[in-house]
Amino acid sequence: MHLSPVTRALACLATLCSFALSLGAAVKPAAIFGDHMVLQQDSRLRVWGKAAPNEPVSVALTGAGIVRGGKSVADATGDWMVALDPVDAAKGACELTIAGPANRVVLRDVLIGDVWVASGQSNMAFLMRTSAAAATELPRADLPTLRLFRVTPTVSITPSDEVQGRWVECTPATAALFSAVAYHFGKELSTHLGRPVGLIGTYWGGTPAQAWMSEPALAANPLFGDHLARKKSIVDTLDERMKRYNDVVIPKWESDVAAWKTKRATNPSSTPATEPRKPTSPDRNPGVSTVLYNAMIHPLGRYAIKGVIWYQGESNASSPSAAKEYAELFPALIRDWRALWKRDDLPFLFVQLPGYGGGENFAELRASQAATLALPHTGMAVAIDLGDLDNIHPTNKREVGHRLALVARSVVYGENVNATGPIPAFATITSSGGTPNIRIRFDYTQGNLIARSGIPTAFEIIDQAGGRHPAEAAVQGDTVILSVPADTKPKAVSYAWSPFPSANLYGQDGLPAAPFTMKIESR
Numbered sequence: 001m002h003l004s005p006v007t008r009a010l011a012c013l014a015t016l017c018s019f020a021l022s023l024g025a026a027v028k029p030a031a032i033f034g035d036h037m038v039l040q041q042d043s044r045l046r047v048w049g050k051a052a053p054n055e056p057v058s059v060a061l062t063g064a065g066i067v068r069g070g071k072s073v074a075d076a077t078g079d080w081m082v083a084l085d086p087v088d089a090a091k092g093a094c095e096l097t098i099a100g101p102a103n104r105v106v107l108r109d110v111l112i113g114d115v116w117v118a119s120g121q122s123n124m125a126f127l128m129r130t131s132a133a134a135a136t137e138l139p140r141a142d143l144p145t146l147r148l149f150r151v152t153p154t155v156s157i158t159p160s161d162e163v164q165g166r167w168v169e170c171t172p173a174t175a176a177l178f179s180a181v182a183y184h185f186g187k188e189l190s191t192h193l194g195r196p197v198g199l200i201g202t203y204w205g206g207t208p209a210q211a212w213m214s215e216p217a218l219a220a221n222p223l224f225g226d227h228l229a230r231k232k233s234i235v236d237t238l239d240e241r242m243k244r245y246n247d248v249v250i251p252k253w254e255s256d257v258a259a260w261k262t263k264r265a266t267n268p269s270s271t272p273a274t275e276p277r278k279p280t281s282p283d284r285n286p287g288v289s290t291v292l293y294n295a296m297i298h299p300l301g302r303y304a305i306k307g308v309i310w311y312q313g314e315s316n317a318s319s320p321s322a323a324k325e326y327a328e329l330f331p332a333l334i335r336d337w338r339a340l341w342k343r344d345d346l347p348f349l350f351v352q353l354p355g356y357g358g359g360e361n362f363a364e365l366r367a368s369q370a371a372t373l374a375l376p377h378t379g380m381a382v383a384i385d386l387g388d389l390d391n392i393h394p395t396n397k398r399e400v401g402h403r404l405a406l407v408a409r410s411v412v413y414g415e416n417v418n419a420t421g422p423i424p425a426f427a428t429i430t431s432s433g434g435t436p437n438i439r440i441r442f443d444y445t446q447g448n449l450i451a452r453s454g455i456p457t458a459f460e461i462i463d464q465a466g467g468r469h470p471a472e473a474a475v476q477g478d479t480v481i482l483s484v485p486a487d488t489k490p491k492a493v494s495y496a497w498s499p500f501p502s503a504n505l506y507g508q509d510g511l512p513a514a515p516f517t518m519k520i521e522s523r
Contacts, residue, residue: 025052025078027100030162032303035108037167038147038198039096040115040304041089048081048302050074051100057082063094066112079161081302087112089195109169111147113196114189115305118182119212119297120312122205123351123393128183129176132395138172141183146170146190148178151202155286156295157235159214163299167198179203181311181351184401189408200305202296208315209329210289212297217336218289223328227289234288241282249279287315293336301340307347307412308337309404314353314392317365327368331375347412349379349404352514354394355387355500363497366515379407382421382514384496384503403511420444421511422478427493427520429484438471438482438493438520445478446508456480458501462492462517480505492519 029049039045039061047059051074059082061068070082090112098105118124128134128141152164168174175183182199190197204211210218210227218224256276263272286292313330317323338346352369353362366384373380381403388394403419410419422442430437438461442449451457456473459482463469471482471493484490496503496515505513 025055025100026103027051027055027057027080027098027105029098029105029107030299031164031166032149032200032300033096033098033107034167036110036147036169037096037107037149038111038113038115038196039087040306041112041195042086043304044086045084045304046081046302047084047096047098048079049098050078051080052102053078055080055100058099059084060097060099061087061094061110062097063110064090064092064112066090066094089113111145111196111198113145113198114193115198115200115303116182116186116189117200117202117300117305117308118179118185118310119202119308120310120351121203121207121315123314123397124179124181124201124309124311125203125205126180126393126395126397127176128178128180128397130395131180131397133180133184133398134176137184137398138176141170141172141175143170143175143187143190145196146183146186147196147198148174148183149198149200150178151200151296151300153204153286154295155284155288155291157291159294159298161299163202163296180397181401181404182309184398185309185404185408186401188402188405192405192409193413200300200303202300204286204292204296206315207286207292207312209312209326209333211287211292212312213290213329213333213336214293214298214340215290217332217339221328221332223325224332231289234282234285238282245279245282253279297337298340305341305346307349307408309408310348310350311400312350313365313369314359314362317353317359317361320361320364323361323364323368325368326365327371330368330372334372334375334378345377347377347379347408348375349381349407349411351381351383351400351404353387354383355385355389355503356392356394357389357500358392359499362499363515367517370514370516377411379411379419380514381407381419382512384501384515385512387500389500406511418444418446418507418509418511420514422449422505422507422513424495424513424516424518427518428522429490429520436484436490438484438490440480440482440493440518442478442480442513444507448477448508449475449480450506450508451475452504452506456505458496458498458503458505460494460497461485461488461490462494464489464491466491468494468497490520492517494518 055074057080058071068084072080072082074080094110096107186197186199316326334348406419409415422445425441427440459471459473460468461471494517
């Protein structure tokens with residue numbers, strides 16, 4: 001029988017592939033496993049990857065007095081997973097060996113400690129090299145027990161099984177390109193606890209919470225239907241938009257770049273604008289619902305972790321309704337991630353948005369964040385005093401990381417340490433000499449309240465019609481006294497309820513009171 005050259009080539013390729021498989025394909029761990037990684041202590045450790053279909057795989061964790069091992073067989077698609085029994089924190093490095101019939105992978109300098117996922121948008125993505133503490137902190141960033149894994153930003157319409165990135169030791173060079181908030185958090189925990197800490201940074205600036213959620217989580221609540229509808233519209237028109245991008249947008253960009261280069265070459269002494277930036281491809285839009293969960297969270301779900309730190313919300317404060325929706329959306333995201341990791345008690349610690357002059361709806365968003373504390377195993381680092389009037393990206397990330405570390409020590413590690421500023425217990429109306437006053441009693445003051453720069457500011461009285469009236473305030477021990485303006489019928493009180501409030505109320509340990517609104521009780 002005569003065979004065409006193409007047919008003969010395909011037959012030869014099939015024979016070669018069959019021969020290679022008969023020898024055993026190279027076993028390969030998922031990218032989250034690598035030299036210098038940290039494995040979570042006191043947790044069942046799942047190790048997974050790819051191999052030839054039906055190929056046996058063995059995994060061994062050895063060193064520093066640890067011996068753990070397990071075996072598995074790859075399924076019909078080549079996926080395999082081995083679960084190792086929990087291990088205690090180890091003094092020293094281990095090796096993780098993954099072996100199949102054709103090869104053996106040895107991952108070295110593996111530490112056992114606590115692993116934290118750091119996620120969110122631009123304030124979590126804010127790099128150490130541009131932070132306020134960079135000049136003093138980076139030269140001291142040789143920290144052998146702090147390890148960093150940066151998930152390469154990417155998107156996916158459907159859930160992915162793999163991320164890109166690699167574990168590195170914390171050095172001045174690697175810390176400079178990592179999240180500043182996460183770095184300070186991890187450094188403080190590692191130093192305080194005396195154990196290795198691994199940080200998995202998976203963040204992307206300008207992204208909304210719904211991009212970090214799964215499709216089933218969004219579909220479970222009718223309130224989130226618009227997010228999925230927008231995603232469907234984007235997916236349904238993607239081919240058309242990609243064609244326009246390739247046929248129209250890119251050629252125009254190339255023309256603009258050429259014109260810019262010509263202008264620069266012909267007028268070398270002039271100062272032309274910066275080179276036109278290449279437009280983002282429609283298939284790489286990180287603002288689409290579910291695409292970041294699919295690409296940058298879902299692949300991590302089998303990796304044992306201690307908890308999550310989260311700094312996000314700015315992109316969900318685009319309107320009053322979006323800021324209010326966050327009170328439903330954010331808890332749903334937390335439950336979604338806990339379902340992925342199969343841990344209802346997975347600690348989830350987050351940063352309440354700091355002050356920012358352009359944050360028109362930030363006050364409502366902060367309220368939605370505070371309401372999320374109703375979920376168990378959550379904690380909030382208050383940052384209202386750490387903002388910048390004109391910059392949505394304040395540079396003092398050291399204090400943010402410190403406050404998150406305090407929350408972790410209290411909520412997660414069970415230490416008897418205060419991690420919250422003053423919290424209002426109740427507000428009542430009293431009368432002194434015929435003049436009505438509102439008394440707000442606070443807990444967690446660590447003694448008496450402190451109003452920095454003199455008297456308390458940013459307090460308001462809300463009347464029966466919802467009108468807001470600035471209130472004169474004074475501190476008396478653990479209580480703030482508000483003077484009621486004449487002809488005002490108070491209904492509630494609020495504190496720091498604006499985009500960039502002059503909030504100055506603290507406890508004795510220097511932690512600030514969070515913004516709040518509270519009804520006045522009759523007592």
